[in-house]
Amino acid sequence: MSVIVQKYGGTSVGDPSRILNVARRVVATQEAGHKVVVVVSAMSGVTDNLIKLAREVCGDLPPPEREMDMLLATGEQTTIALTAMAIQSLGHQAVSLTGAQAGIVTDGVHTKAKIRDITPARVHQFLDAGNIVVVAGFQGETDDGQTTTLGRGGSDLTAIAIAAAIKADLCQIFTDVEGVFTCDPRVVKTARKMNELSYDEMLEMASSGSKVMQSRSVEFAKKFGVPFEVRSSFNNNPGTIVKEETMSMEQVVIRGVSIERNQAKVTIFQVADTPGIASRVFKAIADAGIAVDMIVQNVSLQGTTDISFTLNKDELPKAQKVLEPLAEGLGKGITAQDGIAKLSVVGIGMRSHSGVAAKVFEALSQGNINIQMISTSEIKIAVVLEETRVAEAANLVHEAFGLSAV
Amino acid sequence: MSVIVQKYGGTSVGDPSRILNVARRVVATQEAGHKVVVVVSAMSGVTDNLIKLAREVCGDLPPPEREMDMLLATGEQTTIALTAMAIQSLGHQAVSLTGAQAGIVTDGVHTKAKIRDITPARVHQFLDAGNIVVVAGFQGETDDGQTTTLGRGGSDLTAIAIAAAIKADLCQIFTDVEGVFTCDPRVVKTARKMNELSYDEMLEMASSGSKVMQSRSVEFAKKFGVPFEVRSSFNNNPGTIVKEETMSMEQVVIRGVSIERNQAKVTIFQVADTPGIASRVFKAIADAGIAVDMIVQNVSLQGTTDISFTLNKDELPKAQKVLEPLAEGLGKGITAQDGIAKLSVVGIGMRSHSGVAAKVFEALSQGNINIQMISTSEIKIAVVLEETRVAEAANLVHEAFGLSAV
Numbered sequence: 001m002s003v004i005v006q007k008y009g010g011t012s013v014g015d016p017s018r019i020l021n022v023a024r025r026v027v028a029t030q031e032a033g034h035k036v037v038v039v040v041s042a043m044s045g046v047t048d049n050l051i052k053l054a055r056e057v058c059g060d061l062p063p064p065e066r067e068m069d070m071l072l073a074t075g076e077q078t079t080i081a082l083t084a085m086a087i088q089s090l091g092h093q094a095v096s097l098t099g100a101q102a103g104i105v106t107d108g109v110h111t112k113a114k115i116r117d118i119t120p121a122r123v124h125q126f127l128d129a130g131n132i133v134v135v136a137g138f139q140g141e142t143d144d145g146q147t148t149t150l151g152r153g154g155s156d157l158t159a160i161a162i163a164a165a166i167k168a169d170l171c172q173i174f175t176d177v178e179g180v181f182t183c184d185p186r187v188v189k190t191a192r193k194m195n196e197l198s199y200d201e202m203l204e205m206a207s208s209g210s211k212v213m214q215s216r217s218v219e220f221a222k223k224f225g226v227p228f229e230v231r232s233s234f235n236n237n238p239g240t241i242v243k244e245e246t247m248s249m250e251q252v253v254i255r256g257v258s259i260e261r262n263q264a265k266v267t268i269f270q271v272a273d274t275p276g277i278a279s280r281v282f283k284a285i286a287d288a289g290i291a292v293d294m295i296v297q298n299v300s301l302q303g304t305t306d307i308s309f310t311l312n313k314d315e316l317p318k319a320q321k322v323l324e325p326l327a328e329g330l331g332k333g334i335t336a337q338d339g340i341a342k343l344s345v346v347g348i349g350m351r352s353h354s355g356v357a358a359k360v361f362e363a364l365s366q367g368n369i370n371i372q373m374i375s376t377s378e379i380k381i382a383v384v385l386e387e388t389r390v391a392e393a394a395n396l397v398h399e400a401f402g403l404s405a406v
Numbered sequence: 407m408s409v410i411v412q413k414y415g416g417t418s419v420g421d422p423s424r425i426l427n428v429a430r431r432v433v434a435t436q437e438a439g440h441k442v443v444v445v446v447s448a449m450s451g452v453t454d455n456l457i458k459l460a461r462e463v464c465g466d467l468p469p470p471e472r473e474m475d476m477l478l479a480t481g482e483q484t485t486i487a488l489t490a491m492a493i494q495s496l497g498h499q500a501v502s503l504t505g506a507q508a509g510i511v512t513d514g515v516h517t518k519a520k521i522r523d524i525t526p527a528r529v530h531q532f533l534d535a536g537n538i539v540v541v542a543g544f545q546g547e548t549d550d551g552q553t554t555t556l557g558r559g560g561s562d563l564t565a566i567a568i569a570a571a572i573k574a575d576l577c578q579i580f581t582d583v584e585g586v587f588t589c590d591p592r593v594v595k596t597a598r599k600m601n602e603l604s605y606d607e608m609l610e611m612a613s614s615g616s617k618v619m620q621s622r623s624v625e626f627a628k629k630f631g632v633p634f635e636v637r638s639s640f641n642n643n644p645g646t647i648v649k650e651e652t653m654s655m656e657q658v659v660i661r662g663v664s665i666e667r668n669q670a671k672v673t674i675f676q677v678a679d680t681p682g683i684a685s686r687v688f689k690a691i692a693d694a695g696i697a698v699d700m701i702v703q704n705v706s707l708q709g710t711t712d713i714s715f716t717l718n719k720d721e722l723p724k725a726q727k728v729l730e731p732l733a734e735g736l737g738k739g740i741t742a743q744d745g746i747a748k749l750s751v752v753g754i755g756m757r758s759h760s761g762v763a764a765k766v767f768e769a770l771s772q773g774n775i776n777i778q779m780i781s782t783s784e785i786k787i788a789v790v791l792e793e794t795r796v797a798e799a800a801n802l803v804h805e806a807f808g809l810s811a812v
Contacts, residue, residue, distance in 0.1 A: 016462035050484070056422035057492045064494050070502045071487035074480035078456070081477035086463045088470050096476050101551055122551065145507055145528065 002169035007159035010044035012233040023086035042075025065110035076136035099139035106140035112151035118165035153214025164224035174233035179240035190404035198245035253349035270332035341390035363400035408575035413565035416450035418639040429492035448481025471516035482542035506547035518557035524571035559620030570630035580639035585646035596810035604651035659755035676738035747796035769806035
């Protein structure tokens, strides 16, 4: 008998009939001979309604974060109760547990708490008594009993953390996509669902625009060695397994291509090539709460260098406002440009295969697509392109590496 | 500096603007120099919506009670978060606590748990740090961490129990009425709001149709000597204080008149006057979950007696069904009649004043109103009348005892 953790997101539990569908799936898993823990999110729309109520109460002030956590935690609590009821209505034993009751202990950073520890005694106890255990995603409690929430992607994190704590054999993340694809199927028609990939590849895909899961859930899974499967809650097709890399994974040079639109780039020209310049720039940006993606600095030429970075287009005005007062002391000028996109090619196989970068550049040049910036990591090559060309670029690269479905 | 517990019901916190009104009232109380604990119910309508969701999930089966508690507890949790936010938006410190976090420990009888203990360490700690503490009414947690709810009137009970545990100086129950009246003002136009009455009088009024509060909250307050005030959340008028009886209370012979419509009576004629007959009747009734109100049996005449009891009209068909199979072995026949009402005259002063009953009967006879049944307790005289005459009767008795506003 293996132990399986299943996680269902807000769309999958969006109304009573969908909750009953989830219950049927969970019951089928138990009937196949497994112990099952189910982690659920708030029903879609519920969280938005709660936020609206909070805004109405708080007027122009931002809602206090401690109370926001207390408020939002009701969303998942509603779903666990309804899901446990649905399972019972199918004639199976089930109990619901809030994050706190399931033993999820977090730090005290409200609205984006980090999991510190899990003491899953109660989960074990109810599982051993023959129950399907339904746990509220996204929430926990501090050591001294304050309700907290885990921030975006928190329910995935709950599922993976519980799976780690109870040493589950598998953690299934049910979602509204079929799995992880070699590229966004809306962009590349021949994109193929991958059967498996490594944690690192998943991380690079996630940070490159394949928004199936938040990076931190994948990082947590990697840290504790929890294999998980991303699959659809609307059918029974197998999804994509994400796990430790294996020898066979390295045979595949390139796992997938991901693209991220709505990017902008900022370049500071002829910056004095002395220590402390980059830190001044990026400290100012970070202090303003702006997330920077790629940073590129080339070798110094005659004592000055150019620094470029990319960021989300929406953040560009804020970034410009921060940098303007700094500009005079920095370099010869600042340019900012939106209308660009990032294309990333990911695969652990590229560590042991040479010529991957060349093949990417060649594919793009065949399409006469200009590369504006290049940045590489051990298992990723990212290039910045004109946004209007990115779909074409993705298809060319996808084709060049033979990623399409056979 | 005194400590005050204030309780606001579902109507008082029915939407964000009403929650802000409550927040203003609470803040004003703190600014008047008091420490304040606020107990709130679910926003009106929320509980009904949750019950509807549960029914949709459970189909024809009754929703499991453990999960119902988990579900319903979200209603009050939503309100405490919004109320704490509203108080903070007015520039005052506030924290919300669920029933469990406030230390309310209950037995494990889901959907109608009883409070076993309160460990209000956290309430004290947050109060001492200058916060207004907002506690979820209606809910608690068992010793082993299961979420429970307290059933009907549970938020009043929470308020009084917290007031007892933290030794509050006063507990204010804010509601949609102005206080406790000498009679229902819709029936007796000259009815007067009482300034104070004793726990026992409040209990008799409550059990006689003055449904301001559930009896068990009043009993709890009496047991732990918690004075409380029933008052309106829509204005600043003083309400009615309910407390230990005092010497001056006894000067008032009659405190008030309460009426209860929609009653029915059942009489079993010529029952053999032997031990065990009454127990057979009322055990059968109790086993069917039917609540009986007055029971009257007169002295035995020639070895047989008549037993009558009243009950809610809606329960009459069920009672008849239960008694029919018993009837033959019991007496000469059973009659059942609805269209009756109960009128009760309540006052601790009647213990030391004679002639109260005579005065009630005289008032009714002046109106030519027939008395069908009579039952008395130490501080109450209750009579059963034709329902169509009860308003007239209430006015006559109210007038006879000089209860009207001066």
